[in-house]
Amino acid sequence: MRDRSEILKEIEKLTREYFAGRAGARFIPGKTKIPLNVPSYDWQEATEAIETLLTTWVTMGKKVQRFEEMYARYIGVPHGVMVNSGSSANLLAMSVLTNPLAPQRIRPGDEVITPAVTWVTTVYPIMQVGAVPVLVDVDLESFNISVREIEKAITKKTKAIMPVHLLGNPCDIGSIMEIARRHNLIVVEDACESTGAEINGRKVGSFGDLATFSFFFSHHITTIEGGMVMTSNDDLAELVKSLRVFGWIRDLRNRDEVAEKYRDIDSRFLFTNIGYNLRPTEVSGAFGMHQIGKLDGFIEIRRENARFWTEQLREFSDYLILYEERPGTRHVWFGYPVTVKPGAPFTRQELVTFLESKALETRPVFTGNLDEQPAMRLMKYRRHGDLPNARVVQRQSFFFANHQGIGKEEREAVVKYFREFMAGVKR
Ligand SMILES: Cc1ncc(COP(=O)(O)O)c(C=O)c1O
Known part of the structure; x- marks a missing residue:
């Protein structure tokens, strides 16, 4: 019988091999899904867990x-x-x-x-x-x-x-x-x-x-x-x-x-x-x-993606509020948010539906205006003022995928989807 440390070494070897075989298929713009998240763990975590x-x-x-x-x-x-x-x-x-x-x-x-x-x-x-x-x-x-x-x-x-x-x-x-x-x-x-x-x-x-x-x-x-x-x-x-x-x-x-x-x-x-x-x-x-140990590397990829998108999508800033890193801060981009300006010649839903049709996954900005969520009726809370901006976020904002699994090809495809959508907008 092999001793335990030998068995563990073998498990590590097999786990590495298993994960190495997971490398994704070729990215096809408009077809391959850009999901909201992809697993951030690899053979190291799996081996340690086993x-x-x-x-x-x-x-x-x-x-x-x-x-x-x-x-x-x-x-x-x-x-x-x-x-x-x-x-x-x-x-x-x-x-x-x-x-x-x-x-x-x-x-x-x-x-x-x-x-x-x-x-x-x-x-x-x-x-x-x-x-x-x-x-x-x-x-x-x-x-x-x-x-x-x-x-x-x-x-x-x-x-x-x-x-x-x-x-x-x-x-x-x-x-x-x-x-x-x-x-x-x-x-x-x-x-x-x-x-x-x-x-x-x-x-x-x-x-x-x-x-x-x-x-x-x-x-x-x-x-x-x-x-x-x-x-x-x-x-x-x-x-x-x-x-x-x-x-x-x-x-x-x-x-x-x-x-x-x-x-x-x-x-x-x-x-x-x-x-x-x-x-x-x-x-x-x-x-x-x-x-x-992997966190800072992951964050840098998210920041690079966000910088690229903000720069490239700026041409649509008449219609979109885009988000940037405030000076003196390190923004770690949980996703990439966009707000469709009220008065734009298209609705948020039209843009989101188009992006989703290109297999780019999106989400609303979390609760939207929490004051409008039915669950809040069950408990006591206070609303300070009319929350006009929260109302706008709920109706006009969304975010799409931004994570360590998004590289140059996916990043550029996202800009292409926005350009395609905007080309079809009647101004
Ligand atoms: C702002 C905020 N608070 C709390 C939580 C709750 O964290 P969990 O999903 O781990 O329960 C989340 C979840 O994403 C969150 O976004």
Whole structure:
């Protein structure tokens, strides 16, 4: 019989061979699909995952911890706590802030300011913990929360701001932190779509009291499902770790000290808080360890694609709002967004239908105007103003695929599709 390390080497060899054989067919413009996402993992992640299964250590362990450390170093904060999704990361962040042991507690009925255009699970967790989201309009030039409107939306009940770095574009977090400081508000950055984005060389996710990331399959890097809560605050980090797993003491810094206080309870099952089970699996940690090393390379491809499209599509700027990297920032382009200007001689739907007919996959800009989503009728929230820009985003904006799998041929084909469409527009 062969020994285990030999078997593992053989598995690695076969996995490499398997993935090498996956190279795609020739790209045919207008025929070959440009999907919204393609897998960002390769033989390294698959081999590590198989090795994890074979060792049978499959629940949260050393590989998750290793990925947490690597990711925290990448973002530039001391603590990263991995969970099973970005939605769970947001739920955990809000749960920590409303927890009886929170240093600055949000109470039921308190308000949390957040953008009207985002993903639903930015906002659901605010309601799920009994707080009231206040939907604030976004800027059309960035899709991000309007800083001017934040100031106006603050009331006596406001306790926190939860900005979102949408579609890879860093929001003006410097100004938001300044507003928060003046009004003594907590800031939770939802950076689920913006892994690796920067402002003046500093990563998003390192500014707020807490920040969250997602590693869902379609994101910049993936752990299949997965997310992370980041913080620079040691006490908040302990609360995050406690609530991630049942509120037990096992992952806490001072567990021995706490155990001393409750000698009548077996410390292996000693619970000091009311938590969840939001643990990731070790397979997700195994993925993350390898994905993180590939991230900056992936981001550069997305940025190159976006630069090319913005330059080439500029000839249609009478009809389209195009998006650019703000000076001093690193935009990481979750997708490539386009807004059809109101008054253009065609509708968004006509353009989207044409692009889809060319096998270019598109999506709406997430929730559109969240205020119009029927789910919102079920819980209490407040709308700040009429949200005119969110209404425009819902009706006029969309994004199409931009990822590490898109190269020169696909990039040029996309411009050709736009030119073809525009040639058919009656001016
Ligand atoms: C802004 C934002 N927040 C939260 C999430 C939730 O992340 P997940 O899909 O990992 O639950 C997403 C998902 O894409 C998102 O875009």
